[in-house]
Amino acid sequence: MNVAHELAPTRAQLEKLARPLGFVPTMGALHAGHLRLVEVARRECKSVAVSLFVNPMQFGPQEDYERYPRDFEADSALLAQAGVDLLFAPESTTMYPPDFSTFVDVGKLGTRFEGAARPTHFRGVATVVAKLLHVVEPDVLYLGQKDAQQTAVLTRLVRDLNFTTRVQIVETVREADGLALSSRNAYLSVQERAAATTLYAALQMMLKEIRAGRSVEEAREAAVRVLSSQARLEYLNLVDAQTFSRLQTLRPPAFLIGAARFGRTRLLDNLWIRE
Numbered sequence: 300m301n302v303a304h305e306l307a308p309t310r311a312q313l314e315k316l317a318r319p320l321g322f323v324p325t326m327g328a329l330h331a332g333h334l335r336l337v338e339v340a341r342r343e344c345k346s347v348a349v350s351l352f353v354n355p356m357q358f359g360p361q362e363d364y365e366r367y368p369r370d371f372e373a374d375s376a377l378l379a380q381a382g383v384d385l386l387f388a389p390e391s392t393t394m395y396p397p398d399f400s401t402f403v404d405v406g407k408l409g410t411r412f413e414g415a416a417r418p419t420h421f422r423g424v425a426t427v428v429a430k431l432l433h434v435v436e437p438d439v440l441y442l443g444q445k446d447a448q449q450t451a452v453l454t455r456l457v458r459d460l461n462f463t464t465r466v467q468i469v470e471t472v473r474e475a476d477g478l479a480l481s482s483r484n485a486y487l488s489v490q491e492r493a494a495a496t497t498l499y500a501a502l503q504m505m506l507k508e509i510r511a512g513r514s515v516e517e518a519r520e521a522a523v524r525v526l527s528s529q530a531r532l533e534y535l536n537l538v539d540a541q542t543f544s545r546l547q548t549l550r551p552p553a554f555l556i557g558a559a560r561f562g563r564t565r566l567l568d569n570l571w572i573r574e
Contacts, residue, residue, distance in 0.1 A: 300379040302386045309387045309434060316346035316384055322437030322464075323349045324428060328368035328482035329377050332472040336441040337381045339469050344439060348385040349378055350431050355391060356402075357423030368485055387435065394430060402426045403460075405452050411543045412534055412556060413448045413567070421452050428453055432462055440464045445471040445479045447554050447569040448543055455541075471569075473499070479568045491561040494527035501525045501535060502555050502570045509537065509549050526559065533558040533565075540571070 303309040313320070321340030325333050340347045351374055358364035371388065378386055402422050408414075409421035432440065440457065442450045454466045472480045477499040478492075487495060501522040508518035515537050522535055536545055540552040555570040 300375075300383050300386055302375065302388060304388055304390060305393060306389075306434060309385070309389075312385050313348065313435060316348070318346070319344045319438035320435070321347045321439045321441055321467075322431075322435050323347070323441045324431055325349060325351055325374075326353045326367065326482070327351045327374045328370065328485070329374045330472075330480045330482065330484075332443055332445065332480035334377065334381055335472050336443060336469050337378065337383060339467070340439065340441045341382050343467070346384045347382065348387060348435050348437065349383050350435070351375075351378075351386060351388040352391075352394065352427070352431075354394075354423060354427045356395070356426055357417075357420050359417055359419060362417070363483075368482055387431075394427065403429050403456065405455060408448075408452055408455055408543055411448070412536070412538075412558070416533060416558070421449070424449055425452060425456050429456060429460065432457075432464055437464055440466050442466065442468050443471065444468050444569070444571060445481065446567065447556055447571070451541060451543060470571075479566075481566060483564055483566065486564040487561060491529065491564065494529040495561045495564075495566055497525055497527040497530060498557050498559050498566060498568050502557050502568060505535065505537075505555055506570055506572070515547055527561075529561055531560040533560070 301312050303312055321344035323336045323340055337347060353367050355364055403425035405421050405425045414421050450468050457464055457466055476496045478496045504525045505518045505522035508521045519535050526532060535557045538545055538554050538556055540554055546553055551572050551574045553572045558567050
């Protein structure tokens with residue numbers, strides 16, 4: 300596996316890779332969910348590139364940028380073992396020179412739910428992914444379903460800005476007890492880790508109740524009763540899969556989305572409803 304940190308060497312290495320090229324953007328702290336994206340890209344494409352960059356622009360002033368888990372050596376070893384052809388691991392100054400002032404605004408989609416909770420988050424995500432797509436120019440962009448609203452934002456980005464890249468969304472990878480894999484799971488205490496599984500259980504209950512004919516509000520109330528008392532729920536909603544506007548009746552494609560805090564750790568999860 301080739302590793303590049305600067306733009307010119309990265310582009311030189313990319314020119315040598317066979318097409319189609321699959322691309323997986325990451326912030327490191329890799330787990331089986333990231334590796335599943337690489338696995339799917341490896342299966343579907345002739346070459347695979349991965350980026351590893353903890354993007355400061357998507358963290359708010361009181362968020363966990365400084366303590367976000369970082370282990371470049373371990374991540375590099377995992378990616379090499381997974382058959383990645385090129386790892387692009389830029390420094391912050393490479394992506395954002397001192398006078399950087401251009402951002403991508405994703406409109407109303409970026410102001411709902413996660414956008415409301417983290418007002419600059421999606422602007423930062425869209426900006427860095429747009430830059431990475433310009434650098435890598437992949438044929439396929441692989442994203443994990445766990446960050447459902449982020450996949451909607453980036454799918455819109457690719458469409459609206461006329462990138463030729465195809466977006467491929469890969470199903471959430473879970474622990475045996477249902478907890479969605481996340482780099483932030485490492486922050487959970489033993490008790491918080493046990494309680495965190497109830498977010499997925501609540502989403503499952505909400506879908507069951509909706510399919511049984513309950514209203515969205517009745518289904519939400521049933522779902523909340525499933526949550527651990529340790530959970531501080533932020534939202535639990537049925538939304539349109541593309542716009543993330545709230546739905547009062549099930550109209551697929553849709554997502555059931557949830558966010559809750561367990562201790563100091565904020566976790567997201569969702570259920571994708573195809574039909």
